[in-house]
Amino acid sequence: MVLENLGESLRGTLKKIASAVTVDSKLIKEIVRDIQRALIQADVNVQLVLKLSKNIEKRALQEKPPAGMSAREHVIRIVYDELVSIVGSKRALPIKKQIIMMVGLYGQGKTTTCGKLAQYFKKKGLRPVLIAGDVHRPAAYDQLKQIAEKAEVPFYGEKGAKDAVSVVKHGVEHFKRSADVIIVDTSGRHKLEKDLITEMKKIFSAIKPDEKLLVMDAAVGQQAGPQAKAFHDAVGITGIVLTKLDGTAKGGGALSAAAEVGAPIVFIGTGEHIADFEPFDPSRFISRLLGMGDIQALLEKAEESAKGKDAEKLAQRLMSGKFTLRDMYEQMDMLSGMGPLQKIGELLPGNFSGKMKNVDMEETQRRLQRFRYIMDSMTDEELDNPEIIKSSRIKRIAKGAGVEHKDVKELLKYYRMTKGMMKGFSGNRKFRKNLMKQLKFT
Numbered sequence: 001m002v003l004e005n006l007g008e009s010l011r012g013t014l015k016k017i018a019s020a021v022t023v024d025s026k027l028i029k030e031i032v033r034d035i036q037r038a039l040i041q042a043d044v045n046v047q048l049v050l051k052l053s054k055n056i057e058k059r060a061l062q063e064k065p066p067a068g069m070s071a072r073e074h075v076i077r078i079v080y081d082e083l084v085s086i087v088g089s090k091r092a093l094p095i096k097k098q099i100i101m102m103v104g105l106y107g108q109g110k111t112t113t114c115g116k117l118a119q120y121f122k123k124k125g126l127r128p129v130l131i132a133g134d135v136h137r138p139a140a141y142d143q144l145k146q147i148a149e150k151a152e153v154p155f156y157g158e159k160g161a162k163d164a165v166s167v168v169k170h171g172v173e174h175f176k177r178s179a180d181v182i183i184v185d186t187s188g189r190h191k192l193e194k195d196l197i198t199e200m201k202k203i204f205s206a207i208k209p210d211e212k213l214l215v216m217d218a219a220v221g222q223q224a225g226p227q228a229k230a231f232h233d234a235v236g237i238t239g240i241v242l243t244k245l246d247g248t249a250k251g252g253g254a255l256s257a258a259a260e261v262g263a264p265i266v267f268i269g270t271g272e273h274i275a276d277f278e279p280f281d282p283s284r285f286i287s288r289l290l291g292m293g294d295i296q297a298l299l300e301k302a303e304e305s306a307k308g309k310d311a312e313k314l315a316q317r318l319m320s321g322k323f324t325l326r327d328m329y330e331q332m333d334m335l336s337g338m339g340p341l342q343k344i345g346e347l348l349p350g351n352f353s354g355k356m357k358n359v360d361m362e363e364t365q366r367r368l369q370r371f372r373y374i375m376d377s378m379t380d381e382e383l384d385n386p387e388i389i390k391s392s393r394i395k396r397i398a399k400g401a402g403v404e405h406k407d408v409k410e411l412l413k414y415y416r417m418t419k420g421m422m423k424g425f426s427g428n429r430k431f432r433k434n435l436m437k438q439l440k441f442t
Helices: 004-018 025-041 046-062 071-086 110-123 140-151 164-175 194-207 221-235 252-261 282-289 295-305 311-320 325-336 341-347 361-376 380-384 391-401 405-427 429-438
Strands: 098-103 128-133 181-186 211-217 239-243 265-269 277-279
Touching: 004 025, 004 071, 004 282, 025 046, 025 071, 046 071, 046 252, 071 252, 071 282, 098 110, 098 194, 098 221, 110 128, 110 140, 110 181, 110 211, 110 239, 110 265, 110 277, 128 140, 128 164, 164 181, 164 194, 181 194, 194 221, 211 221, 211 252, 221 252, 239 252, 325 361, 325 380, 325 405, 361 391, 361 405, 391 405
Parallel strands: 098 181, 098 211, 128 181, 211 239, 239 265
Antiparallel strands: 265 277
């Protein structure tokens, strides 16, 4: 869960606003104190917290709600806007031929991020390559080579070499005609040492990279600011990648470090797998943090996993209230390509992931897989008209799928429950309107 504790605290504050009888100065001051406490506990820089809370208080007390918006909705919108402002502006890396230099301390996830970034550009249709510029950590060469093989991208390194600048120059020369995106992994240290900064500067001068990305662990805390500033002073950071946002790390230190040096966060790492990586969008990030969901990200995941299917049509059917076992099978098929249920839950409005917290996710996914096997044993007529599945059909389906009768009955019960939930969504005009707007249907 992305910044779990901070998210829970902020969602509690929003509930307090939403349930308030009146919005007055007493309530405003109370929610400002709540927000200050939540942000400071999450390691957000104190000066940044004070600036943000003053802005919220001033705007909430002085600004009048726009036409059609209640005072409560207006205050929630102000909190949302100000939180978006502290995580910086949105910046997407250009999809073009370029050299990217990765910098950061040891243990921040830099080498793994190189592979994730290569995979990202590969999906965009470019030809990325990796260069092993870390000559100090013994396992760095082998680790990046393995990551390159997993991402199926070319790799260059000189095992046993001691001169990082020479290795990187040779690598860039080797790939300059065959590659579109050259990603250079560089050495880290356990702390900011002078020789590390000197080496960064030399590599920077030798290859003149287009992008210089600082990789930073979300758990880095208050030392994030000095780290970011030192790297920024050395090479001029053009973007920050936050890693390990899948844990319960406070994360505020890294978020505020980005604001301090004025470098935008461009990507976030949300897990150990190479696919657990996404471009950073401040407004969508804060929406998820506040439990408002991220419908656009959910649709992007669905489209990526649909393997040629029309994701928009699937979404329309899901919202229509007409829901068959065939529709449910297609949804499960898409879910299987979208990653763990916990991550999907984070993208849904209403903090679904919080409700799923105590569920055994692995068992749930095994159960969904068993349901698919059962549906594979059904006829077209049964998939399109589940109501006809009675006792004799249940026996035949169970035998064909190699399961117990109770497993087929469990599937039918799950289907009826899911169909009811789909009807609930389709009847929720606000949810439907938001989804259709994201899909550009309205």
